[in-house]
Amino acid sequence: MSTEDVLLTADADGVRTLTMNRPKAYNSLTTELKERLLTALRDAAETADVRAVVLTGAGKAFCAGQDLKEHVGLLQAGDTAPLRTVAEHYNPIVRTIVDMPKPVVAAVNGPAAGAGAAFAYACDLRLAAASSNFLMAFANVGLGPDSGAAWTLQRLVGYGRAAELMLLARTVDAQEALRLGLVSEVVVDDELAVRAHAIAAKLAAGPTVAYAKIKEVLGVGARATLEDTLAAEEAAQAALGATADHREAVEAFVAKRKPEFRGK
Structure with a gap:
């Protein structure tokens, strides 16, 4: 059992901020974090007092995607859980973000890779810290896209660019992300949290x-x-x-x- 709270929740001004909290591991997704995030998103969707949601990461990263140490360890132990995680965790998380009956803002405070990037793509608005970047890293580990990236990414940047980013697994920095339409705004690192909350609070006060x-x-x-x-x-x-x-x-x-x- 983890000794840290892998997901932090804070409410203010009608906004619920969900912070993935494994900073030493770049907020990579363990089973515990995925389950906590799914539960928290569902709760936010059903809570009337929550009128907008911010999704972000602790420390220097937004989310590095699947925790490969846990993934490999389970496979080596003969545990089939990693083979079920798309159906049990990633797909439900993305469905909950997309179907959320209230705005969801991704505050991308650092690197976002794999499923972590896909979570951001699924949000309604994406703000990026100047030091952030995006990486569709699936091909690097011999896998195809998941977490809805094949659907969301090409709707943001078009089929050709989405294919390039997935096949070449090329890192996109914040300014290029802005040019491509991956994000709506690039913010100085230290101002990201305040800016994201301000936008979410404005939405929370709206219809x-x-x-x-x-x-x-x-x-x-x-x-x-x-x-x-x-x-x-x-x-x-x-x-x-x-x-x-x-x-x-x-x-x-x-x-x-x-x-x-x-x-x-």
Whole structure:
């Protein structure tokens, strides 16, 4: 049993910050950390007082991906757990991030590799520290992508660039990540946590019920036809038009005051 708390949770301003906390191992993913992260994400999704989520790492790394020491040790011991981790951990984690009915912000404070990078790709917004970088390292260990990277990465940067980054396993620094569209903003290292919280807090104070529908419709648009997308937009607008947040926004606009959203 680990003697450290491998996942830290903090709440403020409607924002829940989840910090992967294995800094000496670059926050690489052990079974314990994966299980804790999945549980914490599910809890955040279901907790009404949590209106936005920040995912980050402790120390100098965001997440180095799978903990290969644990992986190799289990395989050598004849344990098949590593062969089940995609189905039991990585896929559910990414599904929970993508399906989260509230915004998820990745604060990429350092290197993000493999599944760690894929977790960031699955988030709605990505802020990167100037010292951070991204690496699709799967080919280096004789594996293909997992954690949804084959779906999320090419939607961020296009098929050709995604293929290059996966086949060549080339490291992308923060500035290139910004140019490619992998991240929305690059921040001085010491200011990343504050900036990420500020953006998440702004989202938390917004119309979160609308954010949930925006994410839902974007998901449909990413994989469906125009007609299916139009239908999804129509249904979302009909539902949102009946919300208290919409009425509040319209009344605030007419009264020339700032709206107060309640996510209802």
